Amino acid sequence: MDRMCAMIMQNRATKEVHHNLSVSQLVEKALERNEGTLASTGALCALTGKYTGRSPKDKFIVDEPSVTEHIAWGNVNQPISEEVFDKLHAKVQLYMVDKELFVFDGYAGADPAYRLPIRVINEYAWHNLFVHQLFVRPTESELAAHIPEFTVISMPGFKSNPILDGTNSEAFICVSFDKKIVLIGGTEYAGEMKKSIFSILNYLLPFNQVMPMHCSANVGTKGDTALFFGLSGTGKTTLSADPNRHLIGDDEHGWSNQGVFNFEGGCYAKCIGLSEEKEPQIWQAIRHGAVLENVVLDAETGVADYNSNALTENTRAAYPIDYIDGAMIPGVAGHPNVIIFLTADAFGVLPPISRLTKEQAMYHFLSGYTSKLAGTERGVTEPEATFSTCFGSPFLPLNPNVYANMLGEKIDQHGARVYLVNTGWTGGPYGIGKRMSLAYTRAMVSAAIDGSIENSSFVHDPIFNLSCPTQITGVPAEVLIPQNTWEDKQAYCDKAMDLAKRFVDNFKKFTHVNDEIVAAGPNIVA
Incomplete structure (x- = not known):
């Protein structure tokens, strides 16, 4: 070369x-x-043409x-x-x-x-x-x-x-x-x-012997590390940029025998709908040295219009990680205490948070269910239900079982607690329901990380075979049980069964998976 x-x-x-x-x-x-061109904050704004x-x-x-x-x-x-x-x-x-x-x-x-x-x-x-x-x-x-x-x-x-x-x-x-x-x-x-x-x-x-992961990560003042798995648009960057914790990285990490380390030296945040109130750390990071992609700027003032999707829904901001106050430099920390799987469920039927056993964690890791959000890939104009193996199928060259087995081994070795969090829709599917409140999601994630979620009683979701808390501080009780947020209960059951069947049908492609992992999925007659 x-x-x-x-x-x-x-x-x-x-x-x-x-x-x-x-x-x-x-x-x-x-x-x-x-x-x-320069935005009013000093960030450089570039356009990427038809490939957004x-x-x-x-x-x-x-x-x-x-x-x-x-x-x-x-x-x-x-x-x-x-x-x-x-x-x-x-x-x-x-x-x-x-x-x-x-x-x-x-x-x-x-x-x-x-x-x-x-x-x-x-x-x-x-x-x-x-x-x-x-x-x-x-x-x-x-x-x-x-x-x-x-x-x-x-x-x-x-x-x-x-x-x-x-x-x-x-x-x-x-x-x-x-x-x-x-x-x-x-x-x-x-x-x-x-x-x-x-x-x-x-x-x-x-x-x-290092597990590569499509996840963000942060660490608390006591050295407790948390991982956030999920595809683009599910909230990895937003949820890991927590002013009460230190950011390790927003997207890509390795889990070695010594702990977790960031692959990158910067962050690549979706900024459609970005506001200083909801995401202050990302907002403040968009300054001189940052790069904006396909963000509409006011022709007179250079002020960014983060609500505009005139060019694409997939507007982006790239900036060095040291633009985030309190970020871990270098991005190296200990073994994770908590693992969060993020999914943006366009059906609006998955619980907003549920506790997973190791076998359930491996099932949902292999499934990688989410919705592709508009603009992330060419041709995607509204959310589409999809299964992306290990929450990162487009980037995994090896057989998925390699990554899933590594996850199971590390959960056993280090005792990490695992939760599935739905940052998608509630009260109905896309077009009828609404996107889950970021404030509620933050409260649920905080409860998972600090362990207070375990003080709640849990109920069993009979369709998805998940264990769901009934109370979390800062979250209305009805939000925690998705059926309670739907006006039409039969419509909820129909949509939930539809998604459950998709899980089961998708999982048939995985071979050499033990029966305990298969049984950890939704309860339906295949």
């Missing part, structure tokens, strides 16, 4: 390669190149001898041949020759024992600012000794030809584990760079 960079630099006449520019330099470059979310159908893994028997090939992990990758790589290299380039060297992983040295090469200054803020930034001495193990080459201006290049569209995200290269083209959505590295860690770390 270094030889490739050297070759490109030798062949360029007037263009430059900028290595590890500062935040201010990258902001200046982005403005100079008309890549974005991830493009999962355009993601590929090179089918190479070293990985072919380990990858769970399918619709998520689509294979391409080495020949196709090499030809595409050569075209991208030619495209880069006359471009001004920006290079970031850093790490994925806050724990030095497990971190992955990475390099990211961008044609956009704002993309390089994004990765500078999202990944772990090296010290001067670390930078001097830095040798990248994986390199991400992101050239949004290069659009592939599906007929000639073996892709599905003009966009592509291709990972080669043998060559240790990620090729990204045709899409300006910056999240593809972040998630490609996450996918790589999800492949590598289990071989090193």
